[in-house]
Amino acid sequence: MLKLHWLKIDTRSKPCPDAFCKAIRFATRKNMKLLLHTCCAPCLIYPAEKLKDEGFQVTGFFYNPNIYPVEEYEKRKAAVTGFSGAISCGVIYPDYEPTQFLEAIGDKKESPARCRMCWKLRLKKTAAFACANAFDYFSTTLLVSPYQDQNILKELGEEAARQEGINFYFEDFRPGFRQAHNDARAKGIYCQKYCGCVYSQREQCKKSAKV
Numbered sequence: 001m002l003k004l005h006w007l008k009i010d011t012r013s014k015p016c017p018d019a020f021c022k023a024i025r026f027a028t029r030k031n032m033k034l035l036l037h038t039c040c041a042p043c044l045i046y047p048a049e050k051l052k053d054e055g056f057q058v059t060g061f062f063y064n065p066n067i068y069p070v071e072e073y074e075k076r077k078a079a080v081t082g083f084s085g086a087i088s089c090g091v092i093y094p095d096y097e098p099t100q101f102l103e104a105i106g107d108k109k110e111s112p113a114r115c116r117m118c119w120k121l122r123l124k125k126t127a128a129f130a131c132a133n134a135f136d137y138f139s140t141t142l143l144v145s146p147y148q149d150q151n152i153l154k155e156l157g158e159e160a161a162r163q164e165g166i167n168f169y170f171e172d173f174r175p176g177f178r179q180a181h182n183d184a185r186a187k188g189i190y191c192q193k194y195c196g197c198v199y200s201q202r203e204q205c206k207k208s209a210k211v
């Protein structure tokens with residue numbers, strides 16, 4: 001009988017491949033630091049738990065200069081502060097500088113070109129901060145949302161990783177979206193009604209007016 005105590009695996013019991021792989025991943029990532037770009041509290045719930053479960057030491061990074069107006073930014077920030085305290089996840093809050101978003105999108109005021117620039121800005125800043133502060137990986141809670149484009153996020157995350165010299169962690173977190181948002185509502189965590197920027201706010205207002 002061979003027992004791999006450090007992995008807590010007993011080879012007698014023929015662990016299923018998934019459990020075995022998970023244990024290996026957990027062991028290799030045990031001391032790895034991951035900076036998680038955090039868009040809002042409801043979207044933090046599932047990725048934070050999943051990444052911790054995978055063995056990462058997770059720190060949030062609330063970098064969202066896209067959010068408009070400042071009152072909305074403060075609401076989302078307060079919700080992240082409250083929720084992250086409850087799950088013992090540290091979060092870094094860079095200064096709120098909405099001009100960075102406006103400069104990044106330039107004349108691309110329509111989606112999807114606008115969204116691409118918005119994601120690129122937030123991922124690039126997260127990658128740069130992660131690299132400068134000795135993180136091993138970075139990722140984003142945007143990957144939990146069915147409203148964001150996974151393929152473009154993956155492409156931009158990998159591009160930022162190459163440019164900054166750090167690892168991008170990609171996982172499709174979307175299976176956890178619905179449950180996490182139901183939990184957020186049940187717990188009274190603030191859930192926003194539009195994506196974030198002034199354009200998405202207007203688009204939402206128009207949709208609501210038509211209903």
Ligand code: SF4
Nearest residue numbers: 115118195196197200
């Ligand atoms: S709709 Fe959302 S992703 Fe697109 S630009 Fe606005 S805030 Fe960014």
